[in-house]
Amino acid sequence: MTEDLFRRLGLAEVNSGVCAASWIEDPGGRELASINPATGEPLGRVVMVTAKSYDRIVDRAIETFATWRTVPPPVRGELVRRIGLALREHKADLGLLITLETGKIRSEGEGEVQEMIDMCDFSVGLSRQLHGLTIASERPRHRMIEQWHPLGPIGIITAFNFPAAVWAWNAMIAAVCGDTLIWKPSPLAPLTAIAIQRIASRVAAEEGYPGVFNLCVGDAEETGERMARDDRLPLISATGSCRMGRRVAEMVGKRLGRTLLELGGNNAIIITSSADIEMAVRGTVFAAVGTAGQRCTTARRLIVHESLHDVFLERLIGAYGSLSIGDPWKNGVLVGPLIHEAALNQMLAALEAARAQGGVVVFGGRRLDRPGFFVEPAIVTARPGMPIVAQETFAPILYVMKYVQLDEAIAIQNSVEQGLSSAVFTRDLREAERFLSPEGSDCGIANVNIGTSGAEIGGAFGGEKATGGGREAGSDAWKIYMRRQTCTINYGSEIPLAQSVKFDVVPRQPPIGG
Ligand code: UN1
Secondary structure, eight states: OHHHHHHHTTOGGGGGTOOBGGGOSOOEEEEEEEEETTTTEEEEEEEEEOHHHHHHHHHHHHHHHHHHTTSOHHHHHHHHHHHHHHHHHTHHHHHHHHHHHHOOOHHHHHHHHHHHHHHHHHHHHHTTOOOOOEEOOSSTTEEEEEEEEEOOEEEEEOOSSSTTHHHHHHHHHHHHTTOEEEEEOOTTOHHHHHHHHHHHHHHHHHTTOTTSEEEOOOOIIIIIHHHHHOTTOSEEEEESOHHHHHHHHHHHHHTTOEEEEEOOOOEEEEEOTTOOHHHHHHHHHHHHHGGGGOSTTOEEEEEEETTTHHHHHHHHHHHHHTOOBSOTTSTTOOBOOOSSHHHHHHHHHHHHHHHHTTOEEEEOOOBOSSSSOOBOOEEEEOOTTOGGGGSOOSSSEEEEEEESSHHHHHHHHHTSSEESEEEEEOSOHHHHHHHHSTTSOOSSEEEESSOSSOOOTTSEEOOEETTOSOOEESTTGGGGGEEEEEEEEEOSSSOOOGGGOOOOOOOOOOOTTO
16 A cells, blocks of 8 residues: 555655655765554654755755745745645545554545645735735825735744644745745654655746755754754744743744744633533544544543533543544544554553542543554543643543633633633523633634634634744734835935934035035
């Protein structure tokens, strides 16, 4: 199965270990194995970059930027439009590769490719809408405008769980904004990155700008840190853990660069007494168990009104009991493996800690007796004060808690350090609006009668507090990829000063005839 797939995606040589990041014949670094988490077997090997090959790649991105920034944005949009067409052609293959490399189920693997396609379409439209403002000047015969210029070669660091879509959130927008980019994918999903890079660089070369998209397969310690410290990269967009984000923020902050951070989440769903239980169960299960609990938007805490608590828990346990766990490429399977052994051990350790802190594992939490990193999703009844509940364990554990008053539920929800996504299930307008009000959810995403995950690309995606404050994808998230310039134009014949400042200079006339 994989041989044909790899050939169609231009990965054939990966297996022999000669495929190089950014097509430098020998990127010179250590070898990296990509593992299929459903089997524990290697899928292929990739050579990482050294400092020297990294510099070559950045030089190329800088060189391309010098001309790419002068290309009219709608023409840049044409390149992105063609990437969207190529992705449509390879949707099934890329989706399957994502499934093989990350363990997410087929429909979610293909969904991720669809998310890339959506980003292309969005960015093509955006390429004609990089609007600035016209601002009223206080001075006669003056005009003020705000315009947006390309920022430079930018660094994009992505995580294993969305190895394709998050690149597109950044890369497609950055490309129409006139930036070039250097992508460091997760070392856990390098093949997906290489397949995408093959497509993007082929289209870019056909359009005459082969250096717009660049890839550096490397690890966090060397390549990631090198990017964060590299003052040739004015913006570093990084997705990953809060720990990683803090390091990136420190290093980029030190050189006064810009960061766009999309970090951890400890997302909660509130089920009020007026909730439609059927909807709430379905919404909760997808949010808690989808992608085997490995989304930054995964629902990790459920805060249920005391009047529904027992009924809801019973329904939830019933729904969890019907989930099929297994090979993520098989039809009907809804839960694939965790990404690696360490993730599985972290989950088991978190469940142990929950028990020690007074929680009760009422469903799941056992490792499956088969190769790969499979585990049953777990439901734990818990109390809000338990330290483990405040932690993000990147695995399918759902902590269920009770509340009495809605404000109490909102306070529990907001009590964690992260602030990515949140949701309420209610049929009561007052409850819904209170949740969305300034006294409500403190998260970047707040949903009503929808779970915490599965956002569309049209909105700005990201969160507050320890989630990092960045916004990616839709709405006006494009602005961080550009530099803003305020211009004041005087079309009169006087030099009036702002704030009515007087500074009358009478220039001395030069003597006639020298
Ligand atoms: C992530 O887990 O890093 O909203 C991103 C969602 C997806 C993106 C998740 N569209 O769940």
